[in-house]
Amino acid sequence: MSSVYKFQDQSKPYFVSFAVVNWIDLFTRKEFAYILINAIEYSQKEKGLIVYAWVIMSSHVHMIIGTKGKNMQDILRDLKSFTSRKLREDIQNHPQES
Numbered sequence: 001m002s003s004v005y006k007f008q009d010q011s012k013p014y015f016v017s018f019a020v021v022n023w024i025d026l027f028t029r030k031e032f033a034y035i036l037i038n039a040i041e042y043s044q045k046e047k048g049l050i051v052y053a054w055v056i057m058s059s060h061v062h063m064i065i066g067t068k069g070k071n072m073q074d075i076l077r078d079l080k081s082f083t084s085r086k087l088r089e090d091i092q093n094h095p096q097e098s
Contacts, residue, residue: 016076
């Protein structure tokens with residue numbers, strides 16, 4: 001299965017879902033969920049992401065998204081890339097994390 005999102009019509013909303021590697025329950029810690037929430041908010045304000053609905057589960061995320069003119073695949077790629085890097089960094093610096 002392709003790991004690259006393909007959006008045929010940028011004017012329509014799409015359902016997307018993505019998971020933590022090995023379905024690890026990462027988002028049970030509030031500080032890690034807030035990293036994702038902050039990244040979503042940034043993407044809304046700065047990149048034109050429209051979020052119609054979203055839910056953060058313990059190991060994955062579901063979203064219904066749209067865009068204001070920019071390519072959704074680029075926005076989503078940047079959102080996931082930034083969030084992944086920030087989460088890895090915070091996990092390494094988190095003293096209680098196994």
